[in-house]
Amino acid sequence: MFEDLKPHIQDLRKRLMISVATLLVAFLVCFSFWTHIFEWIKAPLQAAFTSKQVSGMLIQISPAEGVFAAMKVSFFAALLVSMPIIFWQLWLFIAPGLYKNEKKVVLPFVFFGTLMFLCGAAFAYFVVFPFTIKYILMFGNEEFQANISVSSYITFFTRVVIGFGVAFELPVLAYFLAKIGLITDATLKGYFKYAIVIIFILAAILTPPDVVSQVFMALPLICLYLLSILIAKIVNPAPKKEDEEEQKDQ
Structure with a gap:
């Protein structure tokens, strides 16, 4: 090995x-x-x-x-x-x-x-x-x-x-992973609520210990995540059935 x-x-x-x-x-x-x-x-x-x-x-x-x-x-x-x-x-x-x-x-x-x-x-x-x-x-x-x-x-x-x-690398990473078939837009939609939590944790780590700085970093990250969903939908859209099941789970 x-x-x-x-x-x-x-x-x-x-x-x-x-x-x-x-x-x-x-x-x-x-x-x-x-x-x-x-x-x-x-x-x-x-x-x-x-x-x-x-x-x-x-x-x-x-x-x-x-x-x-x-x-x-x-x-x-x-x-x-x-x-x-x-x-x-x-x-x-x-x-x-x-x-x-x-x-x-x-x-x-x-x-x-x-x-x-x-x-x-x-x-x-x-x-x-x-x-x-x-x-x-x-x-x-x-x-x-x-x-x-x-x-x-x-x-x-x-x-x-x-x-x-x-943090701004997120759309590039989404494009690359979608291009090689590892993720679809349904995948990112399914993890959206978990992504919000992770984004605010990262914002707390990477910024000074004040709420304003954390929000200033978290909001663009959320927008980038939504942009990543759109990119994945264009590059590697989920089959309709998978997308419908994902929406039911949410």
Whole structure:
């Protein structure tokens, strides 16, 4: 049995090595101009501070914090840049187990996988994060000043942005699974009520511990799940009988 798995393990190692090497090269490049990237990352916080409703500043609370902050910023940017290669390597690992006609979705998988990740990150950066950071900082600001550790801010920022990027992959995953016949629209409809619970749990994990941020993440995820049902219906619709049985179960 181990001998059968050995080629797959070797291929997985190869794909991981290429992905890690790409990430490392991108990291080194991004590290050379991390200050420019950081200006972009801290822009929502600066906007909150200049709104006259919040008082505070970014601070360094340990000797090496600046170095670690630069590394976090560079790694975050490197991950965004490396996404096409990472998706490509993921596909090359999965592809040998697929039929010839199923392998034709390689380019859509890589393109839309990258696009949806970037759309999720952009949605978080331009819509969710500015409101969330301002809302959080305004709470109790009459009592204390929001002097925020630069490292904790970057961690908070990347968790929200990457969380939304991953969440926006749901329609791509639905398309891929429907294309190879693993799911139908009836399958997704049947799991809708469970998906709602899981979505709110994920929103609680990936966002700060406040209800507003969780709702801001949960609502787009629910919309993406509904979009995934529509995609599955177009790509691999359930037979009428199966769909009717699913509706009866609900």
